[in-house]
Amino acid sequence: MRKRAEADLEREIAHHLHELTAAYERQGYAPEEARRLASRTFGDAGQIKEEVRDEWWSAWLHSVWQDVAFGARTMRRAPAVTLAVVLSLALGIGANTAILSLMDVVLWRDLPVPSPKQLTLVHWQSHGDPQGLMDYQGGELRDTVKGTTTADHFSYRTFQALRDGLAGRASVAAFTFTDPVSLSYRGHPTVGVERPVSGEFFTVLQAHAGLGRFFTAADDRAGAPATAVLSHRFWDRALGANPAVLGQTILVNNAPCVIIGVVESAFSGLSPGDPVDIYVPLHNADWMDQIPGGLANDRFWGSAMVARRASGVTDAQLEPVMSTLFRATWDGHVMSAGTEPSIHLVPGSRGLSFLWSDYQRPLLVMGGLAGLLLIIACANIMNLLLARAAARQREIAMRLALGCSRTRLMRQLMTESGLLALAGGCASVVVGYATANLLGRFVDPYFQPIPISLDTWILGTAAAATGLALLAFGLFPAWRTAKVTDLSRYNGRAGRLLIVGQMGMSVVLVLAAVIFTRNLLSLRSVDPGFDPHNLIVFGMRPSTSGYTRARLVPFYHTVEQRLASTPGVAMMGIGQPRPLSPFLWGGAQVQLPTDTLLVRNYRVTPEFLRLLSPAVTGRIFTSAEVHDGARVAVISDDLARRLGGRDVLGHTLRFSNRPFGRNPIPLTIIGIVPSMASTSLVDWRPTVWLPIDTGEIAPEVTVAIRTLHAPLTVMPAIRQTMRAIDPDLPLIDLVTMEEQIAGGLQRERMFATLCNGFGVLALLLSIVGLYGVMSYQTSRRRGEIGIRLALGALPRNVAVMVLRDGVTLVVVGVLAGLPVVWLGARYAEKELTHMKALDPLSLSLATGVLLAAALAAIAIPALRASGIQPMEMLRRE
Amino acid sequence: MDLIQGTLDLLILGTVAQGPIHGYGIAQRILLLSREALQVRQGSLYPALHRLERQRLIKAEWRPSDSGPMAKYYVLTAAGRKRLQQDTAEWQRYAGAVALVLRF
Numbered sequence: 018m019r020k021r022a023e024a025d026l027e028r029e030i031a032h033h034l035h036e037l038t039a040a041y042e043r044q045g046y047a048p049e050e051a052r053r054l055a056s057r058t059f060g061d062a063g064q065i066k067e068e069v070r071d072e073w074w075s076a077w078l079h080s081v082w083q084d085v086a087f088g089a090r091t092m093r094r095a096p097a098v099t100l101a102v103v104l105s106l107a108l109g110i111g112a113n114t115a116i117l118s119l120m121d122v123v124l125w126r127d128l129p130v131p132s133p134k135q136l137t138l139v140h141w142q143s144h145g146d147p148q149g150l151m152d153y154q155g156g157e158l159r160d161t162v163k164g165t166t167t168a169d170h171f172s173y174r175t176f177q178a179l180r181d182g183l184a185g186r187a188s189v190a191a192f193t194f195t196d197p198v199s200l201s202y203r204g205h206p207t208v209g210v211e212r213p214v215s216g217e218f219f220t221v222l223q224a225h226a227g228l229g230r231f232f233t234a235a236d237d238r239a240g241a242p243a244t245a246v247l248s249h250r251f252w253d254r255a256l257g258a259n260p261a262v263l264g265q266t267i268l269v270n271n272a273p274c275v276i277i278g279v280v281e282s283a284f285s286g287l288s289p290g291d292p293v294d295i296y297v298p299l300h301n302a303d304w305m306d307q308i309p310g311g312l313a314n315d316r317f318w319g320s321a322m323v324a325r326r327a328s329g330v331t332d333a334q335l336e337p338v339m340s341t342l343f344r345a346t347w348d349g350h351v352m353s354a355g356t357e358p359s360i361h362l363v364p365g366s367r368g369l370s371f372l373w374s375d376y377q378r379p380l381l382v383m384g385g386l387a388g389l390l391l392i393i394a395c396a397n398i399m400n401l402l403l404a405r406a407a408a409r410q411r412e413i414a415m416r417l418a419l420g421c422s423r424t425r426l427m428r429q430l431m432t433e434s435g436l437l438a439l440a441g442g443c444a445s446v447v448v449g450y451a452t453a454n455l456l457g458r459f460v461d462p463y464f465q466p467i468p469i470s471l472d473t474w475i476l477g478t479a480a481a482a483t484g485l486a487l488l489a490f491g492l493f494p495a496w497r498t499a500k501v502t503d504l505s506r507y508n509g510r511a512g513r514l515l516i517v518g519q520m521g522m523s524v525v526l527v528l529a530a531v532i533f534t535r536n537l538l539s540l541r542s543v544d545p546g547f548d549p550h551n552l553i554v555f556g557m558r559p560s561t562s563g564y565t566r567a568r569l570v571p572f573y574h575t576v577e578q579r580l581a582s583t584p585g586v587a588m589m590g591i592g593q594p595r596p597l598s599p600f601l602w603g604g605a606q607v608q609l610p611t612d613t614l615l616v617r618n619y620r621v622t623p624e625f626l627r628l629l630s631p632a633v634t635g636r637i638f639t640s641a642e643v644h645d646g647a648r649v650a651v652i653s654d655d656l657a658r659r660l661g662g663r664d665v666l667g668h669t670l671r672f673s674n675r676p677f678g679r680n681p682i683p684l685t686i687i688g689i690v691p692s693m694a695s696t697s698l699v700d701w702r703p704t705v706w707l708p709i710d711t712g713e714i715a716p717e718v719t720v721a722i723r724t725l726h727a728p729l730t731v732m733p734a735i736r737q738t739m740r741a742i743d744p745d746l747p748l749i750d751l752v753t754m755e756e757q758i759a760g761g762l763q764r765e766r767m768f769a770t771l772c773n774g775f776g777v778l779a780l781l782l783s784i785v786g787l788y789g790v791m792s793y794q795t796s797r798r799r800g801e802i803g804i805r806l807a808l809g810a811l812p813r814n815v816a817v818m819v820l821r822d823g824v825t826l827v828v829v830g831v832l833a834g835l836p837v838v839w840l841g842a843r844y845a846e847k848e849l850t851h852m853k854a855l856d857p858l859s860l861s862l863a864t865g866v867l868l869a870a871a872l873a874a875i876a877i878p879a880l881r882a883s884g885i886q887p888m889e890m891l892r893r894e
Numbered sequence: 895m896d897l898i899q900g901t902l903d904l905l906i907l908g909t910v911a912q913g914p915i916h917g918y919g920i921a922q923r924i925l926l927l928s929r930e931a932l933q934v935r936q937g938s939l940y941p942a943l944h945r946l947e948r949q950r951l952i953k954a955e956w957r958p959s960d961s962g963p964m965a966k967y968y969v970l971t972a973a974g975r976k977r978l979q980q981d982t983a984e985w986q987r988y989a990g991a992v993a994l995v996l997r998f
Binding site for chain 1: 916917918919935936937940941942944945948949950956959961963964965966972973
């Protein structure tokens with residue numbers, strides 16, 4: 018284009034010179050002289066060309082400016098359309114950007130360490146529960162499909178064997194799960210999260226120290242001086258990024274540790290949003306004091322492992338070698354043959370697997386729904402612009418007649434779409450940023466909000482989405498407008514087709530909203546097995562605040578006495594663990610006649626059990642029995658059923674492992690209470706209630722308080738009482754039971770909230786689209802309707818005709834959406850804990866809501882059509 | 895005589911209105927018709943021609959010239975004709991008004 022213009026200009030100037038020369042020749046000059054004179058008269062050809070090029074530029078700029086100004090004017094003249102389009106875009110693109118950013122962080126992004134692809138997470142896998150190998154476990158254990166158990170924790174001896182046995186092929190580091198601790202630096206107490214790691218941890222991850230040094234093998238052995246490495250975030254926020262902290266002492270659960278280093282700021286830990294504030298050597302892990310023998314106990318499986326493969330080594334080569342090394346470290350045998358675990362390696366480049374394995378499916382579902390929403394938004398915009406293009410037919414015809422070229426017209430229309438897309442795109446970045454932050458917070462209540470920044474990626478996504486949307490809704494109407502003379506006939510069909518598609522996708526989104534909301538509601542109304550109202554819980558860690566064994570018993574006694582007499586308190590009890598807390602600690606194996614069963618075991622005061630479960634068959638142990646350490650147990654009725662019904666009262670309860678650091682002790686069953694939810698509302702597990710050993714140094718005990726009236730009104734008094742007993746003892750997570758339940762439903766709530774948002778938006782967008790198309794069509798049929806009325810049709814008939822027309826569109830759309838619904842439901846089913854995806858009630862609710870809204874949208878044009886005055890119409894024709 | 899700012903476009907439109915004509919022809923005809931009073935310099939002629947072409951007031955096509963080689967001939971578009979009418983009327987009102995004032 019440009020090249021041809023240049024060549025033309027060259028030829029044009031050459032021609033001018035030729036004519037000038039000819040003129041001089043006619044005046045009698047010799048050809049040579051004439052050419053010289055001509056070129057002198059003409060002046061500097063290069064200069065002239067330059068000026069012509071400037072003209073081209075400014076003409077182009079001018080026309081673009083004209084397009085933009087004209088587009089802006091058009092937008093201002095139809096503010097409703099403009100607003101609808103910009104909002105559709107902003108919400109559609111914003112939602113997609115947010116979901117994509119979150120997916121990127123959680124599912125796809127590698128850990129910010131060198132060569133993350135070399136990292137691999139070491140798990141074991143077995144068919145069935147490998148009972149007999151361990152007495153204590155700490156870590157993730159999940160039963161996956163077809164009876165396969167996968168877990169991430171090993172004995173420390175296994176770690177040593179793998180570390181030493183794989184030298185040259187892979188380097189291995191151990192760590193354990195995170196644990197909340199109280200931290201105190203120079204008299205400023207705070208709470209934080211600790212992760213015990215082996216001396217190799219930072220070397221294997223190839224993280225760099227921002228300050229000081231990392232652990233070495235010398236720091237991580239029994240009897241080594243206590244040391245600690247701080248996370249950059251903690252150092253920055255809690256210690257003011259003060260470099261002088263190196264070599265200073267920080268109190269971790271009242272035990273002094275020397276700060277030897279700070280991790281570089283880029284290192285985010287083992288997963289995005291890893292909440293770790295402080296790393297300590299594995300041998301220094303506070304909670305391991307609870308386990309007889311600690312790390313040296315080979316039947317304590319509590320170390321997780323991450324390995325870095327040497328280059329050229331594959332997981333498939335490592336697995337059998339590691340399995341052999343693993344087997345050689347077992348202390349004992351599995352109880353049932355065939356349940357022997359073997360090593361299973363999981364890609365570790367993205368960090369700890371549970372985050373992405375837990376969120377992969379939900380996020381993919383969400384991404385799919387957000388994609389549908391964007392398609393609906395684009396269809397809507399296409400509809401709006403098509404309808405407007407039809408309305409502008411006269412204007413466009415006139416401009417074509419006045420010599421406006423078709424390409425110029427296309428450009429004009431594209432510019433208008435571009436302006437809309439630009440406005441929508443800008444708004445969508447804001448929407449996306451806000452949504453992404455919200456989503457990051459939703460992910461997991463036990464994690465730091467996952468930081469999702471407005472980085473180039475999110476911006477790129479928004480730009481790409483905007484570009485696609487621009488093509489989708491800009492080019493098409495522009496092309497049709499410039500090309501088709503009889504636009505009206507065409508537009509009707511396209512608009513109707515778009516509506517059918519939109520309705521089909523809307524039914525998917527509305528159904529998703531209905532299903533996930535019902536799922537959340539049904540979860541909320543699930544009876545946890547105890548009355549969650551008027552119930553307050555909090556935790557305390559007296560042993561980490563300096564209470565010794567001798568001081569603990571009187572301390573608990575004081576707490577019981579003072580709290581029970583606090584106004585508003587009906588009853589209080591002490592026990593552990595906290596009801597409905599997500600951590601399943603230890604886990605006792607109860608011996609059944611032919612099998613064993615993993616149970617949740619609580620160790621409580623009688624009041625703790627009584628305030629949760631007032632109904633009991635048999636009896637609850639007494640305070641005297643707690644004091645004497647009586648070997649009695651209360652069991653849940655589902656465990657009683659497994660053991661043989663009501664007659665188990667007075668029978669003996671045996672454990673097949675050693676959950677309490679002693680040899681299995683037979684206990685006498687004295688009472689049966691109703692079963693209750695254990696780690697969450699969806700996790701019901703047989704329960705054993707034992708008398709608490711108040712002299713034991715427990716990591717954390719829970720105080721449960723039944724209140725006489727609204728729990729929030731009693732909370733201040735409880736705080737005050739506790740402060741009066743010991744002002745330095747922090748109360749951990751003081752909440753009402755209802756708050757705690759709501760917190761545990763975070764994921765379900767995220768689903769329901771997002772789906773609701775999507776559903777409402779989809780509904781709104783489709784209804785606007787439907788209304789637009791229907792009213793455009795009836796306005797085009799005014800003449801026909803006028804004739805019908807003149808020929809004797811009743812207004813009612815006309816309204817019914819329009820209604821039928823619209824309802825047909827909606828019904829066809831909904832039917833078209835059903836296959837997608839069916840497919841989606843099969844995929845989403847696994848996210849539903851308490852519901853079937855496709856039950857008649859949800860389906861009829863969703864279609865009902867959609868139809869009702871659609872009817873409202875169709876009714877307005879239908880009524881308007883029935884109100885047409887035939888005479889007036891005919892006169893106008 | 896130098897051209898008054900803004901009159902060149904009008905002169906070109908007026909010249910092109912009389913039939914297809916190339917750049918050299920335009921300059922010659924203006925010179926001739928103004929009895930050599932108005933001399934259009936090539937340095938302003940070509941930028942103006944291209945400006946008017948981009949504004950779609952004139953359009954161009956290549957055809958053999960009287961002297962033989964191909965030349966770029968300009969003709970008026972519908973929009974150009976309309977503009978010429980407007981601008982001529984405007985110019986006449988302006989010139990008339992100036993004359994009225996100066997007659998005094």
